[in-house]
Amino acid sequence: MTGNAVDLTGVELAIEARGLVKRFDGFTAVDGVDISVPKGAIYGILGPNGAGKTTTLRMLLGIIDPDQGYRRVLGAERPTDVARRIGYLPEERGLYPAMKAYEAIGFLAALRGMSLKEGRRKGREMLEAHGLGYAADRQIRQMSKGMAQTVQLLGTLVHEPDLVVLDEPFSGLDALNQGKLERMIRDLAAKGTTVIFSTHVIAHAERLCDQVAIIAGGKVPFVGPVDLARDRLRPQVRLETRAQEGAWRAALPADARHEGSFWHFTLPETGVEPLLRALIEGDAGILSLSIERAGLHDAFVAIAGEAAAKALEESPGDAK
Amino acid sequence: MSMFGDKLQAMLVIARRDFVAVVFSKTFIFFLIGPIFPVLVGGLAGSIGGKVQENVDRPTIGLAMSADDSRALLAARDELQGRVPGFIPDIVVLQDVKPGEEFDARAALANGDTPVSAVVEGTLDAPLMTAPRERARQWVGIVSNLAARAKSATPTAYPEVAVAEVATSVAKVKTGQIFTAQGSQVVLFLLTMLLAGMVLSNLVEEKANKIIEVLAAAIPMDAMFMGKLFAMLAVSLVGIAVWGGVGGAIVLAGGRALPVMSVPAVGWPLFLTLGFLYFTMAYLLMGSLFLSIGGMATTVREVQTLSMPVSMFQLMVFFFSSYALSSPGTWVEWASIIFPVSSPYAMLARAAQDPQVWPHLAALGWQGLWVIVIVRSGAQLFRRTVMKSGPATGSRSVWARVFKRAKAY
Numbered sequence: 214m215t216g217n218a219v220d221l222t223g224v225e226l227a228i229e230a231r232g233l234v235k236r237f238d239g240f241t242a243v244d245g246v247d248i249s250v251p252k253g254a255i256y257g258i259l260g261p262n263g264a265g266k267t268t269t270l271r272m273l274l275g276i277i278d279p280d281q282g283y284r285r286v287l288g289a290e291r292p293t294d295v296a297r298r299i300g301y302l303p304e305e306r307g308l309y310p311a312m313k314a315y316e317a318i319g320f321l322a323a324l325r326g327m328s329l330k331e332g333r334r335k336g337r338e339m340l341e342a343h344g345l346g347y348a349a350d351r352q353i354r355q356m357s358k359g360m361a362q363t364v365q366l367l368g369t370l371v372h373e374p375d376l377v378v379l380d381e382p383f384s385g386l387d388a389l390n391q392g393k394l395e396r397m398i399r400d401l402a403a404k405g406t407t408v409i410f411s412t413h414v415i416a417h418a419e420r421l422c423d424q425v426a427i428i429a430g431g432k433v434p435f436v437g438p439v440d441l442a443r444d445r446l447r448p449q450v451r452l453e454t455r456a457q458e459g460a461w462r463a464a465l466p467a468d469a470r471h472e473g474s475f476w477h478f479t480l481p482e483t484g485v486e487p488l489l490r491a492l493i494e495g496d497a498g499i500l501s502l503s504i505e506r507a508g509l510h511d512a513f514v515a516i517a518g519e520a521a522a523k524a525l526e527e528s529p530g531d532a533k
Numbered sequence: 534m535s536m537f538g539d540k541l542q543a544m545l546v547i548a549r550r551d552f553v554a555v556v557f558s559k560t561f562i563f564f565l566i567g568p569i570f571p572v573l574v575g576g577l578a579g580s581i582g583g584k585v586q587e588n589v590d591r592p593t594i595g596l597a598m599s600a601d602d603s604r605a606l607l608a609a610r611d612e613l614q615g616r617v618p619g620f621i622p623d624i625v626v627l628q629d630v631k632p633g634e635e636f637d638a639r640a641a642l643a644n645g646d647t648p649v650s651a652v653v654e655g656t657l658d659a660p661l662m663t664a665p666r667e668r669a670r671q672w673v674g675i676v677s678n679l680a681a682r683a684k685s686a687t688p689t690a691y692p693e694v695a696v697a698e699v700a701t702s703v704a705k706v707k708t709g710q711i712f713t714a715q716g717s718q719v720v721l722f723l724l725t726m727l728l729a730g731m732v733l734s735n736l737v738e739e740k741a742n743k744i745i746e747v748l749a750a751a752i753p754m755d756a757m758f759m760g761k762l763f764a765m766l767a768v769s770l771v772g773i774a775v776w777g778g779v780g781g782a783i784v785l786a787g788g789r790a791l792p793v794m795s796v797p798a799v800g801w802p803l804f805l806t807l808g809f810l811y812f813t814m815a816y817l818l819m820g821s822l823f824l825s826i827g828g829m830a831t832t833v834r835e836v837q838t839l840s841m842p843v844s845m846f847q848l849m850v851f852f853f854s855s856y857a858l859s860s861p862g863t864w865v866e867w868a869s870i871i872f873p874v875s876s877p878y879a880m881l882a883r884a885a886q887d888p889q890v891w892p893h894l895a896a897l898g899w900q901g902l903w904v905i906v907i908v909r910s911g912a913q914l915f916r917r918t919v920m921k922s923g924p925a926t927g928s929r930s931v932w933a934r935v936f937k938r939a940k941a942y
Contacts (some may be wrong), residue, residue, distance in 0.1 A: 274750045276920050293753060297539075301750040307743025311554065323546040324751040326539070365747075 226285075227252045227376050227407035228273055233282035235268050242268045244431040245282070250409055250424070255402045257418035258411040259513065260428035266411035267304055269428065270380050273409075274301055287376055297326040300374035304381045304411075306365050310354035314340055314364045317353055321368030332371060339367045359390055366394070370401070377401060379410035383417055395421060419509040429517035439509055446507035446515050450485065452476040453500040454492070461495025464488055480504060540759075543752035547760025548767070551735075555768045565775050568727065592620070594672065595627040595649035597636040602657050603629060605683035613682060621675060625649065638663035639699055655695070657684050663697040667796075709795025714858055714885035716794060717804075718878050721812055722851040726844065728769040729819040733827035733843060734836045735761050736915075749920050754912035758828075762820050762908065769816060797885040807884045807893055814900040815877035819847065821904055822874065825911025828919065854878035861886070870896065873903035 228250035235243040243265040250256045258266045271277045273284055275292030286292040287299070308317045315336040322332025340349045345363060353361050362385060369377065379398075383391050398408050398421055412418055418425050419439055427435040427442065435442055453475050464487070469478035481488065485504065492499055507515075555561060596603045603626045610624050627649070630636050638652035642663065651664030651672055657680045662669060673694045681688035739745040748757050797804040823843060830836045857869035857879055869879040880896040 271920070276746065276749045277916070294536075296751055299750070301747065303743070303746040303750070305743040305746065307745075307747065309550070309554070309738075309742060309744060311558075320546070320550060321747065321751075324543065324748065326542065329546070329549075 221249050221251065224249075225252045226250060227254070228256075228284070228286050228409065230269075230273060230284040231282055233269065233272055233279045233284065235265075235272060235277065236280050241431055243272070243279075246426075246428070246431075246433045248273070248426055248433070248436065250407060252407050253402060253405045254407055254423045255398060255421050256407070256409040257422035257425040258409065258428055259413070259415065259418045259425050259509075260411075260517070261413055264428045265431040266413075266428055267380055268431075270378055270409070270411060274299065274378060297372065298375045300325075300369040300372065300377045302366055302369045302377075302379045302382055304384070306362055306385075308353045308361060308365055308368075310352065312353055313350050314345065314353065314356070314360075315349040317364055318368040318371050321365075322371040325372040325374070327372050335371050336367070339371060340364070343367065358385060359387065362386065363390070366397075374406065376407045376409070379408065381412060382410050383412060383414055391417075415509045415513060425509075427513055427516050435512075435516045442509060442512040442516065443507045445512050446479075447482075448480040449505045449507060449511075450476075450478050450480050451501075451503045451505065452478075452492075453502070455498025455500055456496065459495045459497055461491050461497045464491030464495070474500070540753055540756040543756040544760040544763065547748075547752070547757050548764040551761055551764030552767050555764070556771060561768075565772060568772075568776060569779060593623040593625055593649045594676070595625055595641060595652045597628045597630050597638065597641070597652055597654045598656065599631070600629040602683065605657065606653075606679055609679045609682040613679065622650070622672065624679075627652065630654070638697070642699055658692055659695065660692060661695045661697060663699060665700070666698050669696045669698055710798055710886045711858070713794045713797050713804075714882035715855070717797075717808060717881050717885060718851070718854055718858065721808070721815060721878055721881055722847070722854075724769075724773065724812060725815045725819055726847050726851075728765075728772065729816050729823060729847070730840060730843060731768075732762065732765050732820040733823045733839060734830075734833065735765065735824055736828045737830060737833055737836055740831060740919075746920070749916070754916050754920075755909050758821070758824055758908045758912045758915075762817060762824060765820060766813065766816050773812075798888040799884045799890065803890070804884050808881060810893075810897055811877035811881045814897060814904070815874075817904040818874050818877070818900060818907065821907040821911060825907065825914060828911060828915045850875045851878065854882065858882045871899075873900060873907075876900050 226249050228248060230246060230248045233243055233246040233248075234241065246265070246269055248256075248258075248269070258269060260266050268277070272279045272282075273286060273292060275286075275296070284290070284292065287295040289295040292299070309320070312320060315333050318336030318339065319329050319333030322335065323329045327335075337346070337349050340346050343363060345360065348356060348360060353364065356364070366382070369379075382394055382398075386394060395417070398410070401408050402423075410421075422439055424436065424438050425442060426433050435445070455474075457474075465476060466478045466481050469476050485502075489499075489502075596606060598606070607624055607626070610621060614621055627641055628636055636652075636654060638654060641652050642649065650668050651662055653660050653662050653676055655661040660676055660680050662673065662676055664672065673696060677691045677694050680694070681691045736745070739748060799807065826839060826843070827836055830839060853872070854869050854875045855878075857863075857866045857875070860866055866879065869875045870883070876896055877900060880893060884893060
């Protein structure tokens with residue numbers, strides 16, 4: 214890939230991966246991915262379906278091994294050695310349908326090294342704390358999809374992991390529960406837990422992440438803070454003038470597009486002042502002028518390309 | 534905790550979940566009662582018992598006394614039957630012996646046409662029992678009691694029973710032990726065939742529920758395989774305990790003993806212990822193989838398709854072991870002992886015929902090693918071929934996934 218857009222020298226990393234490659238029957242699903250996730254950060258892997266997000270996460274978790282490359286998770290070269298310090302919510306959620314909610318959380322806790330009894334006790338507590346205490350003794354098969362998803366999320370966190378890996382955690386949740394999940398992720402990070410999640414929803418990455426890795430076609434063309442991704446694009450100018458013609462038009466940049474009474478163009482390298490001077494001198498009649506910083510979506514288009522952006526928009530699931 | 538400790542704990546978590554899920558399900562009752570019906574029907578029809586009795590030592594006493602004494606003894610037996618605890622052997626009249634007439638008891642015992650285990654001659658006051666030592670020791674009290682009751686309904690004295698021991702011939706012992714070996718192989722085969730096949734579909738639930746990925750991320754795959762295997766073994770042992778208990782209760786309630794098989798070379802206590810251990814090993818070996826194969830299946834339909842070839846494989850293993858039994862000391866026997874999945878059958882048969890104990894320790898170690906090898910290989914194969922994303926993974930066939938030849942579709 215990619216160099217990381219941020220200098221992480223001296224920063225303690227929860228995850229460090231270099232040159233990860235994974236091929237399936239001749240198809241390269243992940244092609245040389247580098248990722249560095251600082252401890253305590255909220256880190257997003259942003260990309261359309263089929264971009265290689267899940268495969269990357271699976272390699273980081275040790276579910277599958279990379280064909281090439283190197284990974285270190287919580288200081289261990291074999292992620293399975295530190296499995297008890299990790300919480301994982303896969304994209305395809307699943308619990309045993311005959312288990313009761315508190316039993317399911319207890320079972321997931323026991324898988325991560327807690328005693329079953331303690332896991333079940335904490336399961337009841339967590340369900341109570343998240344307003345699902347009334348459903349603690351209800352079987353998973355009797356629950357709505359959203360409730361079961363919440364139970365699984367609680368099971369992911371019950372053992373208080375140092376690293377939480379969430380694969381498309383917002384898919385299938387309504388707006389209310391998406392908001393709750395966002396708060397939960399922020400709370401985890403505030404307590405020092407590292408959170409890495411994949412998403413195809415730009416808005417979530419934009420709102421939550423300290424850093425993002427933009428992934429498309431198995432490659433990661435950008436890694437760094439969301440602001441830095443946006444700064445890859447120059448700000449956009451939206452100008453409204455009373456006059457439509459005049460000598461002042463020569464001062465507009467070459468990429469200026471005219472839509473109604475508005476002009477749209479990228480802020481020139483020289484800044485906005487020379488343009489303003491030309492508009493005033495040319496009596497263009499400035500009605501409004503706004504300079505907007507590029508959104509993550511525009512940055513994504515610029516970084517990953519139009520095709521990836523289109524795929525991202527077409528990814529099934531939530532509002533972007 | 535050590536790596537091994539972590540694995541053990543993970544294994545127990547999975548084993549506990551699976552065991553509870555199976556044993557406390559409503560369908561488990563059908564699993565328990567299922568095999569009892571054919572056994573009951575078969576037993577009542579006499580087909581099974583009749584077959585077995587052809588080849589085993591019958592618990593029957595033959596009489597060669599005067600007609601009056603014989604009649605009195607038969608009446609005493611009928612009277613005692615059901616009134617005294619314990620087993621009273623059947624009695625048949627071999628010959629009404631007239632005064633001065635001779636009867637060759639040893640010849641009668643050796644003669645296959647008169648299937649008795651002991652012969653009683655003499656009179657009610659001085660009975661003489663000719664029998665192998667074991668039988669003589671077992672029945673001398675019974676014969677004395679019967680003779681006393683044959684003389685008087687309220688006996689005050691019990692006659693001394695003279696014993697003439699016969700040594701069972703080596704050939705007969707060998708033949709009996711071969712029958713014991715064959716019988717134990719059949720029982721072992723039936724149990725494994727009946728129970729190990731369940732493991733085939735053991736991972737389908739996890740795949741269908743999508744929980745497999747959570748398990749794969751949380752615990753080592755071989756711990757999961759082992760946990761599932763031991764859970765199903767425990768379920769099977771519960772079944773065997775119930776079936777054995779019910780069968781034993783029926784026999785006790787009937788007041789009759791099952792036909793007695795020849796004492797195996799290592800003795801009954803060790804033979805039964807080895808039987809349990811070899812069942813465990815046969816189950817784990819077959820189960821680990823089936824779990825690995827079944828793990829490749831993505832749907833119940835695929836599992837059903839695999840069931841038949843898997844049953845055929847078990848049959849072939851059984852036939853191989855049975856054939857090896859008829860070729861002692863040849864390469865065939867050694868091959869069946871060394872080939873991991875036939876080894877438990879071959880070694881159990883050996884326990885019936887050879888008193889040496891140390892080969893069993895070696896065999897159990899060898900079989901245990903193979904369980905670990907198969908489980909680890911199966912877990913790695915599962916991880917490599919099933920736990921992956923990418924195009925068309927979910928819809929590819931078992932063989933495509935194993936051999937990577939089929940095109941994705």
